[in-house]
Amino acid sequence: MDFKASKPIYMQIVEFCFQKILTSEWVEDERIPSVRELGGMLQVNPNTAMRAFEYMQSEEVIYPKRGMGYFVSVDARKQISKLQKKEFFDETLPETFQAMNLLGITIEEVVDRYEKSKK
Structure with a gap:
């Protein structure tokens, strides 16, 4: 995995795990790789992987079963959607609005592009 300097590594691991859940590679109520397994798979320190799990x-999004590892929560997809929407509105959208202002892009132009992308 190629990590970006702009975001903490543990949060990039979280995003990796979210994608596994959203694409149904990891499904509800099933065991996911252990902290050590994931750390080895992504070539990161197990402490960093543990921070992502925490x-x-x-x-x-996940829950532990004593002696068995971590499992995907029943409402994990819903929780992930909620978290990603919050991040979008709190971080991505303000940055987008700032770029729009700098470039002189109107909301009407964005809406037009959006409508065209749905066709």
Whole structure:
């Protein structure tokens, strides 16, 4: 995995895991790779992988089963969607609006492009 300097590595691991869940590679109520397995797969320190797991557990995307590992929560996809929407509105959209202002792009131009992309 190629990591970007603009975002903490553990959050990039979280995004990687979110994609696995959203694409149904990791499904609800099934075990996911362990912290060590994921750390080895992504070539990161297990402590960094653990931080990603702690974040996902705090957001109720995964849950632990004692002695068995971590599992995908039943509402994981819904939780991920909620988290990604919040990130979009809090971070991505303000940056987009700033770029639009700098480039003189109107909201009407964006809406027009959006409508064309749906066809």
